[in-house]
Amino acid sequence: MSIYLDHASTTPLRREALEAMLPYLSEHWGNPSSIHHSGRRARQGLDEARESVAMLLGAKPREIVFTSGGTESDNLAISGVAWAASARGRHIVTTAIEHKAVLQECALLGRHGFDVTYVGVDGDGLVDPEAVAAAINERTVLVSVMAANNEVGTVQPVAEIGSICRARRVAFHVDAVQAAPFLPIDVNAWQADVVSISGHKLYGPKGIGALFVRQGTAMVPLLQGGAQERQRRAGTENVAAAVGLATAFALAADEAMLTAESSRLSGLRDALLAGLTVIPGVHRTGHATQRLPNSASVVIDGIEGGDLVAALDLEGIEASTGSACTTGSVEPSHVLLAMGIDAERARGSLRLTLGRENTEADVVATIDAVERGVARLRAAAPAREPAEAPAAMSAAPSV
Ligand SMILES: Cc1ncc(COP(=O)(O)O)c(C=O)c1O
Known part of the structure; x- marks a missing residue:
């Protein structure tokens, strides 16, 4: 039997979708x-999917563009809005802990004459809205801040940041890819101009x-x-996938509204974090309370996260070291570094993200397997000294 604890990486396709x-x-x-007739029948499915997604976001159907996923949504949001406004100014504000789909696109713009300010975060991975406000100048055309982080689950004060952007007349993009399954999204309450989600x-x-x-909002x-998607995204639409996204999103939003399911997940998350952090040298990463209900992430002294993930996999437990996209890279996570965790300790990161099918028994089995795995790995590598208490637990450094 396997225990899947990598829902931030991807989730199984639900039967209804x-x-x-x-x-x-x-x-x-x-x-x-x-x-x-055949075209109109497909169009009907696409239109209904668009209406449903729009309703779930508090938007109008014409404001929804279907894309190939979170990466394309982020790329289009950043470059599309920045280039359309480039005659007014060439400055973008984002944070040091965004997904690479945002960071790499900003870096690309940086090579084409834009200035990018990367706002830092505190030791819990929280962005300070005042720091965003301070970074905006008269040339700023776009601010991009994620709603919830994919590696440590910290939930950001996006509505506050949105009201700052609105007052300064700067377009505001929110990467809501991780938040969408759990947090109610209302683009008006967030005062967001562009929001990304992924099926x-x-x-x-x-x-x-x-x-x-x-x-x-102008966008190239x-x-x-x-001329598909009102000329904002050329190419024949993936109708079946759009219908699947709309169906799954509606069910996820329903479940997020059910306090019982949300508190079931956060209860499992808290039990997981509590059980893991009693193991010596295991420290929570991310905010204690302002975090996604399914997200438990830690750093573990004296081990390589990748080795532990491999050991857990042998026991049928599927986890990850950080974001799936950075797995396999030798670089320590940019998110943990931005939170002030040193590179050595960041190598021992473990991310466990719960889902609909997980149970209390999964949590108990996982804590047990992590404890055994850590002991075995530490015994095999006695030369690596456990580091001191993580900076992220005490100080509030930033990038
Ligand atoms: C916060 C965030 N943004 C964007 C993406 C990219 O989404 P996709 O895999 O659909 O391209 C991910 C995926 O890990 C993510 O976690």
């Missing part, structure tokens, strides 16, 4: 841009995402070609 998709992979295979993080299919683009497309 699969069933909603199947007709669009079989009988309703038309091109939604065609005006004949496979919320029990929908892979390769589909959505981008909310507030009406009136990344993909050129046909």
Whole structure:
């Protein structure tokens, strides 16, 4: 039996989403841009999916652009908005702990004449809205801050940051890819102009995402070609995947509203963190309370996170060291470094992200397996001394 604890990396496709998709992979295979019957039938599915996603975000259907996933949504948000506003100014504000889909796109713009300010975070991975306000200048055209971090689960004060951006008349992008399965998203309460979500993080299919683009927000497309998605994203739409995303998102939003399910998950998370941090040399990363209900992350002295993940896998427990995208890279996580955790300690990171199918028994088995795994790895590498208490637990450093 395996215990899957890597839901921040991806989630299984839920049955309801699969069933909603199947007709669009079989009988309703038309091109939604065609005006004949087959095309109109596919268009109907796409329109309904768009309406549903819009409703869940507090948006209008015309404000939703379907993309190939969270990465494309982030890339399009950053470059699309920045280039469209580039005559007014070429300065972007983001944070040091964003997903690489945001950071790399900002770096690309940096090579094309934009200035990028990376706001730091405190030891819990929290962004200070005042630091964002201080970073905005008269040339700033875009601020991008994630709603919740994918490695440590810290939830950011996006509504506060949104109101600062609105007052300064700067477009505000929120990467809500990790937050969408758990937090109610209201683009108006957040005062966000652009918001990214991804299907496979919320029990929908892979390769589909959505981008909310507030009406009136200028954006140049990344993909050129046909006039699909109101000329904001060329290419024949993936109708079945859009239907799957909309179905899964609606069910996730329903579950997030159910306090019983949310508190079940946070109860499991807290039990997991409590059990892990009694193991000597294991320290929580991320905020104690302002964190996603499913996210438990730690750093463990004297071990390599990758070795522990491999050891857990042998016991049927699937976890990760940080974000899936950085797994396999020798670089320590940029998120943990930005939180002031030193590079040596950051190598011992473990991320456990719970999901709908996890139980209390999974938590107990996992704590036990981590304890055994850590003891074995430490015994095999006695030369590595446990480091001192993590800086992130005490100080509030930033990048
Ligand atoms: C916060 C965040 N943004 C963006 C992405 C990219 O999403 P996708 O895998 O759909 O491209 C991820 C995926 O890990 C993420 O966690």
